[in-house]
Amino acid sequence: MSDNSARPRGGRPRRAGVGAAVRQAAEELIAERGYAGTTLDLIAQRAGVAKTTVYRRWRSKSHLAIDTLADLLGDPPAGIDLLSPITWLAAQVREPSVRRLLVGLVGEAGQDESVRAELRARIREPFTRHLVDEFGLSAPDVDLAFDVVVGALLHRLAMTGELTDTDALAVTDLATRLVFGR
Amino acid sequence: MSDNSARPRGGRPRRAGVGAAVRQAAEELIAERGYAGTTLDLIAQRAGVAKTTVYRRWRSKSHLAIDTLADLLGDPPAGIDLLSPITWLAAQVREPSVRRLLVGLVGEAGQDESVRAELRARIREPFTRHLVDEFGLSAPDVDLAFDVVVGALLHRLAMTGELTDTDALAVTDLATRLVFGR
Amino acid sequence: MSDNSARPRGGRPRRAGVGAAVRQAAEELIAERGYAGTTLDLIAQRAGVAKTTVYRRWRSKSHLAIDTLADLLGDPPAGIDLLSPITWLAAQVREPSVRRLLVGLVGEAGQDESVRAELRARIREPFTRHLVDEFGLSAPDVDLAFDVVVGALLHRLAMTGELTDTDALAVTDLATRLVFGR
Amino acid sequence: MSDNSARPRGGRPRRAGVGAAVRQAAEELIAERGYAGTTLDLIAQRAGVAKTTVYRRWRSKSHLAIDTLADLLGDPPAGIDLLSPITWLAAQVREPSVRRLLVGLVGEAGQDESVRAELRARIREPFTRHLVDEFGLSAPDVDLAFDVVVGALLHRLAMTGELTDTDALAVTDLATRLVFGR
DNA sequence: GCATAAGCGAGACGGTACGTCCCGTCTTACA
DNA sequence: TGTAAGACGGGACGTACCGTCTCGCTTATGC
Numbered sequence: 001m002s003d004n005s006a007r008p009r010g011g012r013p014r015r016a017g018v019g020a021a022v023r024q025a026a027e028e029l030i031a032e033r034g035y036a037g038t039t040l041d042l043i044a045q046r047a048g049v050a051k052t053t054v055y056r057r058w059r060s061k062s063h064l065a066i067d068t069l070a071d072l073l074g075d076p077p078a079g080i081d082l083l084s085p086i087t088w089l090a091a092q093v094r095e096p097s098v099r100r101l102l103v104g105l106v107g108e109a110g111q112d113e114s115v116r117a118e119l120r121a122r123i124r125e126p127f128t129r130h131l132v133d134e135f136g137l138s139a140p141d142v143d144l145a146f147d148v149v150v151g152a153l154l155h156r157l158a159m160t161g162e163l164t165d166t167d168a169l170a171v172t173d174l175a176t177r178l179v180f181g182r
Numbered sequence: 183m184s185d186n187s188a189r190p191r192g193g194r195p196r197r198a199g200v201g202a203a204v205r206q207a208a209e210e211l212i213a214e215r216g217y218a219g220t221t222l223d224l225i226a227q228r229a230g231v232a233k234t235t236v237y238r239r240w241r242s243k244s245h246l247a248i249d250t251l252a253d254l255l256g257d258p259p260a261g262i263d264l265l266s267p268i269t270w271l272a273a274q275v276r277e278p279s280v281r282r283l284l285v286g287l288v289g290e291a292g293q294d295e296s297v298r299a300e301l302r303a304r305i306r307e308p309f310t311r312h313l314v315d316e317f318g319l320s321a322p323d324v325d326l327a328f329d330v331v332v333g334a335l336l337h338r339l340a341m342t343g344e345l346t347d348t349d350a351l352a353v354t355d356l357a358t359r360l361v362f363g364r
Numbered sequence: 365m366s367d368n369s370a371r372p373r374g375g376r377p378r379r380a381g382v383g384a385a386v387r388q389a390a391e392e393l394i395a396e397r398g399y400a401g402t403t404l405d406l407i408a409q410r411a412g413v414a415k416t417t418v419y420r421r422w423r424s425k426s427h428l429a430i431d432t433l434a435d436l437l438g439d440p441p442a443g444i445d446l447l448s449p450i451t452w453l454a455a456q457v458r459e460p461s462v463r464r465l466l467v468g469l470v471g472e473a474g475q476d477e478s479v480r481a482e483l484r485a486r487i488r489e490p491f492t493r494h495l496v497d498e499f500g501l502s503a504p505d506v507d508l509a510f511d512v513v514v515g516a517l518l519h520r521l522a523m524t525g526e527l528t529d530t531d532a533l534a535v536t537d538l539a540t541r542l543v544f545g546r
Numbered sequence: 547m548s549d550n551s552a553r554p555r556g557g558r559p560r561r562a563g564v565g566a567a568v569r570q571a572a573e574e575l576i577a578e579r580g581y582a583g584t585t586l587d588l589i590a591q592r593a594g595v596a597k598t599t600v601y602r603r604w605r606s607k608s609h610l611a612i613d614t615l616a617d618l619l620g621d622p623p624a625g626i627d628l629l630s631p632i633t634w635l636a637a638q639v640r641e642p643s644v645r646r647l648l649v650g651l652v653g654e655a656g657q658d659e660s661v662r663a664e665l666r667a668r669i670r671e672p673f674t675r676h677l678v679d680e681f682g683l684s685a686p687d688v689d690l691a692f693d694v695v696v697g698a699l700l701h702r703l704a705m706t707g708e709l710t711d712t713d714a715l716a717v718t719d720l721a722t723r724l725v726f727g728r
Numbered sequence: 729g730c731a732t733a734a735g736c737g738a739g740a741c742g743g744t745a746c747g748t749c750c751c752g753t754c755t756t757a758c759a
Numbered sequence: 760t761g762t763a764a765g766a767c768g769g770g771a772c773g774t775a776c777c778g779t780c781t782c783g784c785t786t787a788t789g790c
Contacts (some may be wrong), residue, residue: 011761015762050765052754052765053763144338170360193783195739223772340736374787376736399656415738417735467652514701545591556757556765
């Protein structure tokens, strides 16, 4: 939800709304043209902001993407049953913007430990913490379930370009059994 | 296993060994420096070949990578039990060169249908066909198992940068249950 | 008018008509697309001949072009007055194919002495010899007149892209005065 | 004399000296290796500048060459007699760097109207304007004289590779008679 | 009639340059 | 200190064309 808003002392304050506008632009463009097809110049332009401003707030394109994705995902729904957060996760992956962000970021993660760390902290951990707190599950199990759901669906997408309800259901089932049945 | 070796008639025949040398160079370099960090110029140079020669045989870096990967994977082992091909698959994904090729290709697949098609035909289909023929399983189930194993492991790698035996085992179990237990 | 037809002994004789067809193709293509825009592959293709065949007969694109140009120019007209060969020369330069061949060759000549030599022997010398023999003029004077006419007109073309009657006339006058009035 | 120095508002100003360094490098390299033998990479490297910087300031190699040439030529000398500017022009053409630039540009001009236009505006027009203003001559006559001098000398160079004093003198005479004697 | 010699079509190959693209950094002026 | 604007270095991309090469096949001559 944030760039790195801790800007305590002197100088001109940051212009409000810039963070949101940039994330919004990034989300739209990546949904339209994919991660690699989206330029930082393009994002800045659509957000009505200078490229410098973007780089002052985010270290790199990847880090902006992670922030955008985290913002987009929001929190898993509070509910009584275990099924709903997992189903929610699968539904999120089916959103074009989420999917294309994830695919791009998985690619970058291979090259850059800081991306991996950020991805864990901002994307997976909130989900895991939610299930651990809510249902008393073991964190490693939930992490694994997360990786199975997201990874399997993403990989299916990479293979076929689309994702049927049946696929999504099968994978959610599997993940549920994983955390539940052991 | 091949570029497009069907060169029936006239003209100077393709120099033997070039295909293998280029794939070899691609494999090594991608293992060393990752997919994105590997240049076609570099591959050509290490293979002792002109860049134009590479582009004459493969449409793009992605297509060369798929060919390299297919060559590298080879066929799943013939065995009596169902477990061994799935275990074999997980083991393959743990190989650095296979993994980095896969990660790069999953990224490209998002942008390019022809990459997806080739990926299905050259990478997943041989595996699926093997299990269908050998054990009489349903193709969609095996496809899904493939996507679960490869996707989940790749995603874990993207999140943590490494892959423990425990992770691999858990995922293989899951996939086995998937094809077996239904 | 010739490639290098002296092929005394054994072996399969050269196919008749190839020389003419290639020159014809070269002339047409260069007239259409300019010297630099014309590929040897293209010429060979239009002539219905393999590229190898072209290179067996001509050392390079430049040498083919010189041969084509010499063929195209033919001999200056026999006439009683001195004016007509010079007017003829100016008229030739105004032909698109001649002009574009010349422009291309002047460019190449800067790089390659063998092109210069060939250009002298095949293009300028026939003209000069004609005027020397016919009218008893001095060879250096005629050479200079040639360079003035061709050079000035070509340069005007390079500057404006076209050549009016007035321009052509003024330059022919000048050249005539040059050889005549001294 | 300049790239397109009109950079009125905002943004990082262009690094001073880059224009001059690039033109200098281009001049030297073209004098050494000819127009076609000179790469933009090479020019950029010798100028200590990235290739992209060169392309940001000049549309193409040709346009850089025109700019370099204009800079190199400077203005014709102010003098009392008509002879001196024409002699000066002939002397300039005999300079290796000027000559090789001109030869290359004449070749490019055939392919590209924008090169022709730039050549007229930056190279010929300053010369013509000078003679028109200074001696009240007619612009078309001076243009023609320019084309005769430069064209004839360049063409002689293309034919023989060198240029004697006698040649230069003969052509200057001719051009002088042209503007003077009518 | 069969060896020898060259021509030819087809297309692979090495090499070199091109002009474009995008990232992330920088340098100004102004707010 | 933030911001707009845009220059800059660096590096890869995929394309184009040249002139050479290597095959298999064809067509002549000379023994």
